[in-house]
Amino acid sequence: MKKILYAVMILLFGISTGCSKYLDSEPLSFTSIANFYKDQNDAEAALTGCYGLLQDSYSVNGRTGVFLIADVGTDEIIGNPYSTPDAEANMDQFLFGRVVKSNLTIKNLWAKVYSGLYSINLLLSQIDKIDMPESRKMQIKAEARFLRGWHYYYMGMIYGGVPVFNSIPHDLKQKRNTLEEVMKQSIDDLQFAYDNLPDEKLINSGRASKWAAGGYLAKLYCYIASCKKYDTGKGLNFPLNSFDWVDINDSYAKADALSQNIINKSGLNLTADYRLLFCEGSVNKQKEEILFSLTPSPQKKIGFALNFYLLPAGSYGGGWGTCRPTQELYSRYDSLYDARANWVVGGLGTEPVTETIDNQVYYQPSKLKLVNGEAVDGDYCGNKFRLLKTEAKHDDVYYGNYPLLRLADIMLLHAEAVAHINGDAAGREVLKVVRSRALIKSRSTDVGKLQTAYRKTDFVEELLDERSRELCFEQQRKFDLVRFNRYQSTIKAISTTRGVWNRNGAIQLVDNVTDTKIWSPIPEEDEIINPNLKPNNPGY
Structure with missing residues (x-):
């Protein structure tokens, strides 16, 4: 006590x-x-x-x-x-x-x-x-x-x-x-x-x-x-x-x-x-x-943020579907050979279909309904995290380890550093390790299929794509785009017509984004109380 x-x-x-x-x-x-x-x-x-x-x-x-x-x-x-x-x-x-x-x-x-x-x-x-x-x-x-x-x-x-x-x-x-x-x-x-x-x-x-x-x-x-x-x-x-x-x-x-x-x-x-x-x-x-995680408990809940966009949306997923993946994200995956594709992004959890993973039972989201590689009405859902099927529903709490830092991220950082020191080819060899885990082994044992599918002439673009595939929805993306000075250009390139669940939102985001938004503003209330916090960041 x-x-x-x-x-x-x-x-x-x-x-x-x-x-x-x-x-x-x-x-x-x-x-x-x-x-x-x-x-x-x-x-x-x-x-x-x-x-x-x-x-x-x-x-x-x-x-x-x-x-x-x-x-x-x-x-x-x-x-x-x-x-x-x-x-x-x-x-x-x-x-x-x-x-x-x-x-x-x-x-x-x-x-x-x-x-x-x-x-x-x-x-x-x-x-x-x-x-x-x-x-x-x-x-x-x-x-x-x-x-x-x-x-x-x-x-x-x-x-x-x-x-x-x-x-x-x-x-x-x-x-x-x-x-x-x-x-x-x-x-x-x-x-x-x-x-x-x-x-x-x-x-x-x-x-x-x-x-x-x-x-x-x-x-x-x-x-x-x-x-x-x-x-x-x-x-x-x-x-x-x-x-x-x-x-x-x-x-x-x-x-x-x-x-x-x-x-x-x-x-x-x-x-x-x-x-x-x-x-x-x-x-x-x-x-x-x-390496480091949030470890929720009934006293310290990690819940609502997962409900927004990390849990399968619908009655049998626990999520609200407030935020949805973009066509750009889904299109980064080779869904034939990359196991991450249809795990991270999928359909609604509207049916009580279950699947057993590691001897535990989970509700299974619906498969995506695609037309020409695009979800109908842009109806993608973020399905990265899964709640156990339990008698008493607890969709306001996730009791697993919520990862803040994973070894896969360390390997991707290693690829970045190696590419700078020893060249792009050396960096791609490190990327291969992360992609090997993602490969659907029942379809191929040759990770070269993903190496070829994901190769870009611009290694930074290839690295950013791979970081997004592996780490999407783990609070990395804005910081990655900012540090490679591709924040404004990447957001401006979002399609406002293809695979967009909220077209109006996409249009406004594309129209409003500028590089003055790479940093958040110093809060106005604190700036008033302590004028020494001025000047604020550009654009605010």
């Missing part, structure tokens, strides 16, 4: 200091909170609370946050805002490419993240005062710094330059740090975690590990290297978010070394059956590949 009490106190304190409505006053004195840190149990409870706040940061209110920002309104997903509780999300702004700085998702995410950061910094400020084994103390420090680095990694990608805090109390009038300073703080934290967390195979993918820290470091290095290489944001003439400081070759070399080390030494493998990564009842199989 004591541990639960402390975790709740830390959680509530973090929220009270992070929410925008409190930013016009000094934070509550943390002296009384600090007095809770008496022994190892208190530190463990505080760390658990920080993990809970990470989930709040990623999935604000269980429905928005990174789910909306990174997926909705890209060339993977078109949606229908009129079936969405707009008061909680302002989803229409993401769907139509017209996010403004008063957007509720943008505001709430900012508040949740800084709530989490305060709690993390509070823990780090107190941990050395506790009498406990030094080895565990160091591990708690490393886990906390992993979480801090994780937060700044996402803040940099979403907002660009933001205030950086690595001690308490937070200065509520601090100006924005540069994007360089944000990302270097993330690198410093993740490197500390990588160097100090145990070198062992993952046991619980919902907790920080050496390999998760290394994975996010590799992602960050690829992110900044590609942004510099392809001039992301260059035309906006906004020095705060400049990538001029990045050494492309050094960053890719570090990403190459990190990804290779994870592939060779982590003990992780690509789960043989791709489907099991997204089946609720296959938690043990998911741990074979997942």
Whole structure:
């Protein structure tokens, strides 16, 4: 009970200091909170609370946050805002490419993240005062710094330059740090975690590990290297978010070394059956590949965001079909040889047809009704995640591991780094490993069929297509398009006539998207309370 009490106190304190409505006053004195840190149990409870706040940061209110920002309104997903509780999300702004700085998702995410950061910094400020084994103390420090680095990694990608805090109390009038300073703080934290967390195979993918820290470091290095290489944001003439400081070759070399080390030494493998990564009842199989995940429970639900577009829509799938895949996404797959095609994208779950996967029973979505390779009325559904068939329906909760970082992503990052260092042909050899898992073996054992079908003269286009095939709906797409400087051009190329479930939404998205939207705005409410956050990002 004591541990639960402390975790709740830390959680509530973090929220009270992070929410925008409190930013016009000094934070509550943390002296009384600090007095809770008496022994190892208190530190463990505080760390658990920080993990809970990470989930709040990623999935604000269980429905928005990174789910909306990174997926909705890209060339993977078109949606229908009129079936969405707009008061909680302002989803229409993401769907139509017209996010403004008063957007509720943008505001709430900012508040949740800084709530989490305060709690993390509070823990780090107190941990050395506790009498406990030094080895565990160091591990708690490393886990906390992993979480801090994780937060700044996402803040940099979403907002660009933001205030950086690595001690308490937070200065509520601090100006924005540069994007360089944000990302270097993330690198410093993740490197500390990588160097100090145990070198062992993952046991619980919902907790920080050496390999998760290394994975996010590799992602960050690829992110900044590609942004510099392809001039992301260059035309906006906004020095705060400049990538001029990045050494492309050094960053890719570090990403190459990190990804290779994870592939060779982590003990992780690509789960043989791709489907099991997204089946609720296959938690043990998911741990074979997942480096870091959200691990939902009745107290911490990952539900509504899945309902929007990740679960099969209809009475026997659990999803709402609020957001639907695009023709562009489905057309990327060779549906004859690629097992991912008809698993990720399919029809409605309107019939009580079941299938058994890994000795568990799931409802099976309807097969797509295609005419000339196009779904009738654009009626594609995102079917990537599956709920168990149970007597008591629980479609507001997914109890599997929700992957935030998988080994397949590390391999794709490795392909990117290798291509930069050794050439495109070497990069394609790495892509072959991921495609080999996707190959429908009953039709062919020759992965060359997918290598040939997916080959592009432009390796970046080929890589982006492969990342979309493998990682679609896993909150990657916008960040990938932005870092290769293909955000506006890719969205502009979305068809507004073929395979579009919401034609009006597609037209508005295509018409409204500009490169000024590669970063989200600093929330208007916070900008008013703290004028030092100005200037806002270009276009806002």
